Amino acid sequence: MRIVVLAWTPASRCLQYVPVNDGDGGGVETSTVADWYVEEFSRHWGDGTRPRLGYLERDGEDCLVELGACRVTRCRPSWKGNQVRLVGEVGGRQGVMAQMSPPEVGLPDDTAVLDGLGSSAGEYLLFDSGQPKGCWVIEGGITAWASRRQAALQTRQEERAGARERGNQRREREQQQLRWHDPERFVNPYTFVPFPEDIVRSPPSWHTKLADDHLSGTLTVRWELTAPMQAPPGAVDGHRLRVPGASVKGAVRSLHETLAGGCLRVLDETFVPSYRDPARSPQQEAALASDHELTLASVTEVTHDGQPLSVQVASQVVWVRGPQLRDVYGKDLRTGSRVRFDAPATPTSLGRFELHPDASVDRADGSDEEAWTVLLSDPSARPTTRNDGSKSQYFAACGRLTGDRVEVSESAWRTYRKVVAGAREVVQARSADVEPPRWVPVKFDGKPIGERQRVTGRFAVGDVLWVRQRGEQVVELRHAVIWRHLGAGPLGKRVPSHLRACPHDFDGDDTSLLLCPSCRLFGAADTTTRPDDGPARQCAYAGHVRFGDALSPAPVQLQQVSRAPMGAPRPGAGQFYLALQNTRPARSGRYPTREWGAEPDQNSLRPVRGRKFYWHTEPSPSFTSKRHERRPHHRAQMVSEHLLAPPGTVLHQRITFDNLDQATLGGLLAALQPEAVLPAVHRDGQALPIRLHLGGGRPLGLGSCTATVTEVRAWDADSRYGGGPAVTLDRPQALAAFTASCPEPVRDGWPALASVLSAGKVNPARVTYPPGENWPEDVTAARTQQFDKPFDFFTMTSGMYLAEEEPRPLLPLPDPTAGDQSLPILRKKKSR
Structure with a gap:
C-alpha cells in the first residue's frame, strides 16, 4: 500500500502515516515496524524533517516500509482565484508551492464546497514528482470530506429556506388575516375545480344478475342542515319536510362526477355567450x-x-x-x-x-x-358627454x-x-x-x-x-x-373531449358500451341528436342506485322570506370562466379579451376553467341584511318568495343500490361523506369541516349540510338468494378500493375540491357578487344600491383597450386552493 510517512519514533517503533489512496488520502494511522527492521528503516529515514513517500507491507501485526526518493511538502490549502492554492515551508521559508484546479486534487468544482478548504479540509501533502500530485490528510479522504461539506451546506440551505418559508407563510397569514376583513375586497360566490386531464371509461355491470363479488343493499343517510335550506315547492310550514329523492340524487351525482372523474352529463355544446x-x-x-x-x-x-x-x-x-x-x-x-x-x-x-x-x-x-x-x-x-366636454x-x-x-x-x-x-x-x-x-x-x-x-x-x-x-x-x-x-367558439369546443357525455363511442353492440364512473352508478341517457332522415336509435343505461325521499322525523317550522334576486350565470365573463394563459388587454380596435372569440382565441380556443362550485358560506349578516334576503332597492318583480328550513333540521333517507362492486360502492359512500377520502383543509391550524349542498339558493349561501351514512345493509348473491350468511361491508376497504380505482389525473383535483367543500375557507361576511362600492360603514339606500351593481367590476376587468385611459387587463379568480380568495373592489373612479 502506498503511504506518506509523517513521523517515526524508533524507541517505540511507532510509524505515523497517511494512505495515498490515489490522491484521496485519509486520516493519520499508526503501525509498529518489525523490531529487526528498526535500524535499517531509521537509516533510510534520515533526519525526518519532511514526510516521505513509501510502500507499506504487513508482516503479521508488524509492518515493513520501503521509503522512496520522492520528498513530500506539507501544505495548507485555500481557494483563491478559481484555483486551489497550496502554501508550504521549505528550508525555513514559506511560499506558494503550487496552484491546481479542483479536479487535479480530487475536489468537485463547486465554489460553495471549496470555500471551506482553509477551515476544515486539513493538509495537502504535495509530492515532488509523479502521479498523483499529492494526497490529503483528512479523515475518510477528501471525497468523504467533500460529501460531508455538501451535506452540511445542503442542511444549512434547507434550514435557511425553511426559515424563509416560515417567514413567508407567517407574513402570508398576516396578509390573509388583513384581507379577511378588508372593506375594499370581496370574495366571489363561486369558483372552479379544474377538469381532469383524463378519466377512465369501462363497461357497466348490467342488470341481468348479481355478479360475483358484487353487492346489493341499502344505505340509511342522516342529513343535517348547517345553513338555512330553501324548501322545495309544496312544503308546508309546521309539517314534516320532504325533499324529493330526485333532488338529492342530482346533488350527490354532481359531486360524484367531480370526485370520481365523471363526464359532463349536462352540457349545451352549442352555447355561445x-x-x-x-x-x-x-x-x-x-x-x-x-x-x-x-x-x-x-x-x-x-x-x-x-x-x-x-x-x-x-x-x-x-x-x-x-x-x-x-x-x-x-x-x-x-x-x-x-x-x-x-x-x-x-x-x-x-x-x-x-x-x-x-x-x-x-x-x-x-x-x-x-x-x-x-x-x-x-x-x-x-355617452352623455362628447369628447370636447359638451353635452x-x-x-x-x-x-x-x-x-x-x-x-x-x-x-x-x-x-x-x-x-x-x-x-x-x-x-x-x-x-x-x-x-x-x-x-x-x-x-x-x-x-x-x-x-x-x-x-x-x-x-x-x-x-x-x-x-x-x-x-x-x-x-x-x-x-x-x-x-x-x-361571441365565437362554442362551449363544446372549450371542454376536454374526453369529458363529453356518455355513452361514449357506442356502435350498437352492448360489448362496446363504455361509461364513466358516474354513469355506471347513476345511469346515462343518450342525448345525441339524429339526422332527420337517420334511423331512430336510443342508447340509455339504467342506474344502479335509487334515492328515496329525504324526510324529517318531526314537523319543521319554516320561515318565509323574500329572496334576493340571484340573476343568471355569466359564462361570457371570460375573466372568471376561461382558463387564461395571459391577462393582457386587447389591442386597439379589437374586442375585449374577456369575450369568447376575442383575439386570444384565434390560435386555439381558451378552455373553460372547470366545474363550477359555490363556496359554503352559511348566511351571515351583511351591512343591511343577510345576503339571501331582499334589499330595499330590489325590484318587486325580481324578488321571489320562499320558505326556508332552519339550520339543525334533520332529514332521513334510504338509498337502495344494486349489483355494485366494492370500488363503485365506495364511490357512493365517498360522494355522501367526501371527508373520508379528500385531504383536510386547514385554517389557523384547525381542520375545516366538509359540507354538501341541498336545495336552491346556493349562490346566496343557502343549503349547506352534512350527510352521515348511519347504516349499511348488504347482500351478495349467496346471502340474497341462497340463504348464505349476511354480509358486513368493510367501509374503509370500500373507500380504499374507490380511491385506488380513481386515476391520478382525477385525484390531482381533490385538493381543489376539498377547498370548495370546506366551510370556513372564506369569510362569509365578504362573499358577494362583484360590488360597485366598498363595504360601507354608514348604510344609506343609495350606497346599498350602488354596492349591488357589478357593472363597474366586469367592465374594468374585461381586457378592454382604452385610448385615453389605462388599459383594463383581465382579473381572474384565485386558484381554489389559494389561502386568499379575495379580489379588489373596483370602481370607475379608480381608473381616472
Whole structure:
C-alpha cells in the first residue's frame, strides 16, 4: 500500500502515516515496524524533517516500509482565484508551492464546497514528482470530506429556506388575516375545480344478475342542515319536510362526477355567450348603421312563440331629437308613436338624415300614409358627454314604413335567440316569479324621454326594430343600432373531449358500451341528436342506485322570506370562466379579451376553467341584511318568495343500490361523506369541516349540510338468494378500493375540491357578487344600491383597450386552493 510517512519514533517503533489512496488520502494511522527492521528503516529515514513517500507491507501485526526518493511538502490549502492554492515551508521559508484546479486534487468544482478548504479540509501533502500530485490528510479522504461539506451546506440551505418559508407563510397569514376583513375586497360566490386531464371509461355491470363479488343493499343517510335550506315547492310550514329523492340524487351525482372523474352529463355544446356592443360616438354609430345596411322595420307576421316571419321595412329613416318628440306627445311618447313633420331632413356629417331642431313635429294617426313611426331605444350605452366636454343629445330613429314586406330568414332568428339570451332584461325575467311590465321608461342624462318596449326575446305584430336586409331576406334583427353581438367558439369546443357525455363511442353492440364512473352508478341517457332522415336509435343505461325521499322525523317550522334576486350565470365573463394563459388587454380596435372569440382565441380556443362550485358560506349578516334576503332597492318583480328550513333540521333517507362492486360502492359512500377520502383543509391550524349542498339558493349561501351514512345493509348473491350468511361491508376497504380505482389525473383535483367543500375557507361576511362600492360603514339606500351593481367590476376587468385611459387587463379568480380568495373592489373612479 502506498503511504506518506509523517513521523517515526524508533524507541517505540511507532510509524505515523497517511494512505495515498490515489490522491484521496485519509486520516493519520499508526503501525509498529518489525523490531529487526528498526535500524535499517531509521537509516533510510534520515533526519525526518519532511514526510516521505513509501510502500507499506504487513508482516503479521508488524509492518515493513520501503521509503522512496520522492520528498513530500506539507501544505495548507485555500481557494483563491478559481484555483486551489497550496502554501508550504521549505528550508525555513514559506511560499506558494503550487496552484491546481479542483479536479487535479480530487475536489468537485463547486465554489460553495471549496470555500471551506482553509477551515476544515486539513493538509495537502504535495509530492515532488509523479502521479498523483499529492494526497490529503483528512479523515475518510477528501471525497468523504467533500460529501460531508455538501451535506452540511445542503442542511444549512434547507434550514435557511425553511426559515424563509416560515417567514413567508407567517407574513402570508398576516396578509390573509388583513384581507379577511378588508372593506375594499370581496370574495366571489363561486369558483372552479379544474377538469381532469383524463378519466377512465369501462363497461357497466348490467342488470341481468348479481355478479360475483358484487353487492346489493341499502344505505340509511342522516342529513343535517348547517345553513338555512330553501324548501322545495309544496312544503308546508309546521309539517314534516320532504325533499324529493330526485333532488338529492342530482346533488350527490354532481359531486360524484367531480370526485370520481365523471363526464359532463349536462352540457349545451352549442352555447355561445353574447355581449353588449361597446359604446360608440355618433359618428361610429352612424357608420355601423351604414356598414350593416340597417334600417327600421315593423313586424307584420309572427308565429305563436314570437318568431317574426316577415317585416315591412322603412323606405327612409330620419333621426329626431328626443325633446322635439317629447314636446308633441309628453309623457305618452313611446315606441310605435306616429309623428308627422313637413320640413325636409338634411344629411349630416354623421352620414345620416337628421331633422332640424327648429322643425315642427305633429302627431299623426294610423291612417296617415305620410307618418313616421318612432323607435325609442335604451340609451345606457350612449355617452352623455362628447369628447370636447359638451353635452350629447338623445336622438330617436323615425322610419317611414312604406317599404316592401321582406321575409325574415331562419338563421336571423336563430342568431337573435342566442344573442338575446344574454340581454339583461331577458336574464332578469327568467329569474322573476311574475311577468315584468312591457314598457320601460327611457331617460337620457337624467331627463325623461318616453317609454320603450322591454326586450323579451319574442315579437308581436306591429313591433318596431332594426333589421339588416340582404337581397330579399332579413339576415339580422336588432333592438338598437348599438345593441348586442354574438361571441365565437362554442362551449363544446372549450371542454376536454374526453369529458363529453356518455355513452361514449357506442356502435350498437352492448360489448362496446363504455361509461364513466358516474354513469355506471347513476345511469346515462343518450342525448345525441339524429339526422332527420337517420334511423331512430336510443342508447340509455339504467342506474344502479335509487334515492328515496329525504324526510324529517318531526314537523319543521319554516320561515318565509323574500329572496334576493340571484340573476343568471355569466359564462361570457371570460375573466372568471376561461382558463387564461395571459391577462393582457386587447389591442386597439379589437374586442375585449374577456369575450369568447376575442383575439386570444384565434390560435386555439381558451378552455373553460372547470366545474363550477359555490363556496359554503352559511348566511351571515351583511351591512343591511343577510345576503339571501331582499334589499330595499330590489325590484318587486325580481324578488321571489320562499320558505326556508332552519339550520339543525334533520332529514332521513334510504338509498337502495344494486349489483355494485366494492370500488363503485365506495364511490357512493365517498360522494355522501367526501371527508373520508379528500385531504383536510386547514385554517389557523384547525381542520375545516366538509359540507354538501341541498336545495336552491346556493349562490346566496343557502343549503349547506352534512350527510352521515348511519347504516349499511348488504347482500351478495349467496346471502340474497341462497340463504348464505349476511354480509358486513368493510367501509374503509370500500373507500380504499374507490380511491385506488380513481386515476391520478382525477385525484390531482381533490385538493381543489376539498377547498370548495370546506366551510370556513372564506369569510362569509365578504362573499358577494362583484360590488360597485366598498363595504360601507354608514348604510344609506343609495350606497346599498350602488354596492349591488357589478357593472363597474366586469367592465374594468374585461381586457378592454382604452385610448385615453389605462388599459383594463383581465382579473381572474384565485386558484381554489389559494389561502386568499379575495379580489379588489373596483370602481370607475379608480381608473381616472
